[in-house]
Amino acid sequence: MGMLEIKVSKVFEKDKDSTMALKDINLTVKDGEFVCLIGPSGCGKTTLLRLVAGLEPPTSGDIILDGKRIMGPDPKKGMVFQEYSLFPWRNVIRNVSFGLEMQGMAKDESEKIAEKYIRMVGLEQFKYSYPHELSGGMRQRVAIARALANNPKILLMDEPFGALDAQTRNELQIELLDVWKEENITILFVTHSVDEAVFLADRIAVMTSRPGEIKEIIDVDISRPRERTSPEANRIRNRILRLLEEERKSTKNE
Known part of the structure; x- marks a missing residue:
């Protein structure tokens, strides 16, 4: 048994039409594991993440988190989107503390916890800044800190670095791994980037292409820190690219 059991x-x-987005997904994520979902556009990666978040119900099957069936959104599941989704009228510390306030925590206590995660993502000097005063990378750091402040069991990330430039994206990948190790948190991460x-x-x-199924699960048996262009990384990258090319060709031939 894993921490997260997905069978959906x-x-x-819509009207009289139906579209099967996900078919017989069977995926287990272990406690403290970092799992990435990758596949063709429109294959249902984001839909699967929304099911795990409790934002959409499955048509059939169950999702079990920490021994309990997911019935809707709750603080155990932290979500980070590509679009940052920060409140523009709240400064950094009040964005990060928002979830704690919604749970009824006193402002002083919630901001104390928020400060811990703001430090963790390297934004202590910007805790009173507003989102429009921050770069894209900084805004995404705030979004990650906000998700972590609720002490979730699992962090769900939907292409969180997709809108960033390459250098910032690489930096945030390294920082995310540091946070993951420090917090010992489970991460389910959607990406279009094989690298x-x-x-x-x-x-x-x-x-696979729609309807989305799990075509293959690949173990990334490379020690950390990883070299992006190492022979081991290239071997796994090429394997994934071959699988994605198979899907492209099968879709084209339909």
Whole structure:
């Protein structure tokens, strides 16, 4: 048994049409594991993440987190989106403390916890700044700190670095790994970047074209810190690229 057990299918109904987005997904994520989801555009990666977050119900099957069936959103599941989704009228510390305030925690106590995670992501000097005063990378650090402040069991990340320039993206990947090790948190991470998945993950779940299924799960048996262009990384990268190319060709031939 893992910390997260996913056995689901998902069908979207609209008018009289139905679209199967996910088919017979079977994925286990262990406690403290870093797992990446990768696959063709439209294969259901984000949908799967939303099911785990409790933002969408599965059509069939169950998702079990820490022994309990997921029935909806709750603080045990931290979510980080690509678009940052910060409150523009709140400064950094009040953005990070927001979830704690919603749980009824006193402002002084919630801001004390928020400060811990703001320090962790290297933004202590900017805790009173507002989102419009920050770079894209800094805003995403705030979003990560906000998710961590709620002490979640699992961190769900939907292409969190996809909108950033290459240098900032690489820096945040390294910082995320530092946070992951320090907090010993479980991470389920959606990405379109094969390089990113190989650099970050313990395991990579490669998905098929719609309806999304798990095509193959690849163990990334490379010690950390990883060299992005090492022979081992290139071997795994090429394997994933071959799997994705198979999906591209199968879709084209349909």
